[in-house]
Amino acid sequence: MVELEDLPSVGEKTAQKLRDAGFADMMRLATATAKELAVKAEIGEGVAEKVIEAARKAESIDFETAYDVMERRRDVGRITVGSEAFNELIGGGIETQSITEVFGEFGSGKSQISHELAVTVQLPRDLGGLDGECVFIDTENTFRPERIEQISDGFELDHEEVLQKIHIARAFNSAHQILMADKINELIQSGSNIKLVIVDSLMAHFRAEYVGRESLATRQQKLNQHLHALQNIANTYNVAVFITNQVQARPDAFFGSPTKAIGGHVLGHASTYRIWLKKGLAGKRIARLVDSPHLPEGECVFKITSDGIVD
Ligand code: ADP
Structure with missing residues (x-):
């Protein structure tokens, strides 16, 4: 499983802030908006964008086929x-x-x-x-x-x-x-x-x-x-x-x-x-x-x- 600290641009401090704000798992991060994350975790919006992007990569969020949806x-x-x-x-x-x-x-x-x-x-x-x-x-x-x-x-x-x-x-x-x-x-x-x-x-x-x-x-x-x-x-x-x-x-x-x-x-x-x-x-x-x-x-x-x- 990918941990918060494994994401590029996330250090120990940011990881703690994310956890405290309830963003402990990748899926939760990947589906957040930059504004929401910035406000709740008290980080800059630029950092928030990067973190979300990295979480999306980690969760390989992309198009899926109808078969995946059915699964x-x-x-x-x-x-x-x-x-x-x-x-x-x-x-x-x-x-x-x-x-x-x-x-x-x-x-x-x-x-x-x-x-x-x-x-x-x-x-x-x-x-x-x-x-x-x-x-x-x-x-x-x-x-x-x-x-x-x-x-x-x-x-x-x-x-x-x-x-x-x-x-x-x-x-x-x-x-x-x-x-x-x-x-x-x-x-x-x-x-x-x-x-x-x-x-x-x-x-x-x-x-x-x-x-x-x-x-x-x-x-x-x-x-x-x-x-x-x-x-x-x-x-x-x-x-x-x-x-x-x-x-x-x-x-x-x-x-x-x-x-x-x-x-x-x-x-x-x-x-x-x-x-x-x-x-x-x-x-x-x-x-x-x-x-x-x-x-x-x-x-x-x-x-x-x-x-x-x-x-
Ligand atoms: P609302 O749509 O306003 O949330 P409720 O779900 O509170 O409505 O429904 C209230 C109705 O449920 C009451 O008018 C009564 O008919 C019924 N009800 C509530 N408790 C009981 C019970 N213990 N036995 C049978 N009917 C009940």
């Missing part, structure tokens, strides 16, 4: 949502190396699915999990350990063990949220087997802090940076990223849905899978796949029970 997709893991119909809708569960977004109104089940996944990612592979741990970035104080206990009991898992493998970050504002996402790299590099990152909810702080048209550009720029960091974690470490999002009422909509996800094009392009959750009759919920690179649009019905998500 990489063989590593894609899937995490069960708990409901068979829901799994089928999204191609067998939520995918690693991708960002999956669910959006819907209050009470549509976004947080419930987040709790479910925090448990199911820990299941063995033959039961729909990835034998992994989870990071839960909680922005609205909706994480409930009691709910994890109930869902774990439903799967006959030891709930204390399950709770130990969920790393909670309570984010108090959008800057804190961005910082906590960046820190996931360190957590993984220090040996945690993170296979899922949940952000519940992605937009709450951004929406509250950046009010008015004049701040929209700044908001979208910060959001873009945050999503980029999340996608980077997904690709670099073969991790699934699951984000929840709110909706905005569209009183002027005559056709199509009367609500729409917030976050604009930045989020629309960043999410690989977008799922719209709706409340149905008799406590049922409807999930509609509205965007996917290779699956048809479609709908399914699921239920929320005390054991978690079921058909």
